[in-house]
Amino acid sequence: MDFWMLRTFDQSGYYETRLILMAFSLAIAGYFAYYKRDQRFITMFACGAVLQMVSEYLLQFGGMRGAGYTIAVFGMKLPGLVQPIFKGLTEGGSLGIFAFWFADLRSSRAKLKSAIPFLGLCAVVFALAIVSGSISGHGQITSARQMFSPLSIFAVMAIIFASLWLAWRKDVMASLSNFYGGLLLFTILNYGVLQVMGARYIGEQVGGQFVAAPTSVRGAMMVLSMVFETAGGKLHFFMIPFALGLIALKEKEEATSKRERYSTQHLQDLSQRGWRKRSKPFPK
Numbered sequence: 001m002d003f004w005m006l007r008t009f010d011q012s013g014y015y016e017t018r019l020i021l022m023a024f025s026l027a028i029a030g031y032f033a034y035y036k037r038d039q040r041f042i043t044m045f046a047c048g049a050v051l052q053m054v055s056e057y058l059l060q061f062g063g064m065r066g067a068g069y070t071i072a073v074f075g076m077k078l079p080g081l082v083q084p085i086f087k088g089l090t091e092g093g094s095l096g097i098f099a100f101w102f103a104d105l106r107s108s109r110a111k112l113k114s115a116i117p118f119l120g121l122c123a124v125v126f127a128l129a130i131v132s133g134s135i136s137g138h139g140q141i142t143s144a145r146q147m148f149s150p151l152s153i154f155a156v157m158a159i160i161f162a163s164l165w166l167a168w169r170k171d172v173m174a175s176l177s178n179f180y181g182g183l184l185l186f187t188i189l190n191y192g193v194l195q196v197m198g199a200r201y202i203g204e205q206v207g208g209q210f211v212a213a214p215t216s217v218r219g220a221m222m223v224l225s226m227v228f229e230t231a232g233g234k235l236h237f238f239m240i241p242f243a244l245g246l247i248a249l250k251e252k253e254e255a256t257s258k259r260e261r262y263s264t265q266h267l268q269d270l271s272q273r274g275w276r277k278r279s280k281p282f283p284k
Contacts, residue, residue, distance in 0.1 A: 010142035011072040013135030017128040018090035045093040052092020056084030102182030108250035133197030156233040163235035179238040183231035
């Protein structure tokens with residue numbers, strides 16, 4: 001039996017909140033670039049936006065969004081060729097920054113104090129999903145996409161295997177795992193909330209009409225979608241810029257380097273004291 005990913009938020013509530021999230025994401029990228037001299041977040045926003053645009057164009061031209069699919073912002077429907085660009089900037093860029101920030105904190109083993117701003121971003125994502133779900137939940141279906149489209153499954157599997165192969169070759173499996181954790185966390189905070197509120201759910205086609213699948217099926221299929229498609233299908237957001245040498249995650253080296261500097265300095269002081277005692281055995 002075919003299962004469908006059904007959405008009701010494409011024309012009310014959701015993309016207005018994506019604009020707000022994009023503003024937060026750009027503010028974060030600007031902060032790191034200006035105050036920390038860290039350009040990686042801007043790079044991740046750009047890579048996420050471009051790669052999401054490419055994905056949306058492929059879905060659109062492949063007819064996988066369904067006939068007559070449109071999105072609207074503040075009641076204004078966007079032209080077909082503009083939709084992927086808008087979704088790339090408002091969805092892909094924000095997702096790239098969110099997952100990368102999570103991975104960077106995990107990789108550097110940051111303390112809770114350093115992670116508080118990121119937790120604030122998590123709260124923003126969660127709150128915006130609630131707003132969107134309350135506006136468009138249980139409304140008219142605006143998008144219907146087959147869950148097990150062969151082309152879609154092949155594309156996601158190719159992305160996952162290519163990303164894993166690159167990560168293995170470059171010995172960054174841990175970094176990719178951390179980035180995947182960020183993708184999955186964003187997916188739960190955003191799409192998980194929309195599912196609970198009825199704005200995004202799994203359905204079946206019965207007599208030419210879409211109906212919601214049984215609760216257990218909806219839960220299992222949504223988990224599969226989030227783990228495999230939504231999070232797994234975005235691993236290249238990290239691996240492509242990493243393979244090109246544009247980004248890298250921080251490592252926890254401070255403690256080690258401090259110990260090494262202290263040990264080296266300590267030995268040097270001891271050797272200098274010994275030399276002074278040998279050269280000047282009698283103090284004045």
